[in-house]
Amino acid sequence: MTGEYITSRKNPLIQQVRKLLSSKKAREEAGLFVGDGTKLLEEAVRYCPGLKTVILSEGVEARVPDSVRLVRVSADVMQSVSPMESPQGALFVCEIPPQRPLELRGGMLLLDGIQDPGNLGTILRTADALDIPVALLEGCADLFSHKVVRASMGAVFRRDVVRVSWEQACRACREKGIPIGVTALSERSGDIRRAALRTMAVVIGSEGQGVRKEILGSADAELIIPMNPHCESLNAAVAATIVMWEMARG
Secondary structure, X not given: OOOEEEOOXXXXXXXXXXHHHHOHHHHHXXXXXXXXXXXXXXXXXXHOOOEEEEEEEOOOOOOOOOOOEEEEEOHHHHHHXXXXXXXXXXXXXXXXXXXXXXXXXXXXXXXXXXXXXXXXXXXXXXXXXXXXXXXXXXXXXXXXXXXXXXXXXXHHHHOOOEEOOHHHHHXXXXXXXXXXXXXXXXXXXXXXXXOOHHHOEEEEOEOOOEOOHHHHHXXXXXXXXXXXXXXXXXXXXXXXXXXXXXXXXX
């Protein structure tokens, strides 16, 4: 496999990759994002039509389409640019896909302020496995940060994840007659096992604050995951997984 060879850490491509890795603004302005790792590169080759550039360390092999720019770098250059402590020797640049129009339906997850990239990526990975559509409300981590991309294990390449305001989502639910459910710890909350989750758009709140008050005030149902009384809450990704499992099997 042949391609360009870069030995300078100041090469324009290497500098661009650093910016894309570190800045949401840079990603949005360029319309590009970066992924890392050999396994994730395999997923991008299979599922991401916007794959533009692949950067490989010496000795690392990968199947790269002829239409994709292939660049080889020395080990020290890879070490200097990779976000991983122990680089796998593969970085790649993809186009950010165009935003799809919102298509709300029952059996859908709305994420409110999920700021932890690992949690967001894990939720998207599970949603991909269970075929549950997801929309991101305000305050969520950047869908195309390398941490979210990595935690999703390629789900960001396969799923059309819509970013939408709560006002837009709420209005669309009302127009389509889709009940809004929210996960909440309250005396009014009903057991999710007895809720018709397939008919609902269910909101999962942020790790620290839960669902916003304005969303709680608009909800048609408050839902609770039954657990031991001494447990106050679950990790957001775990809670979302349980909700999606109930959606999928219901």
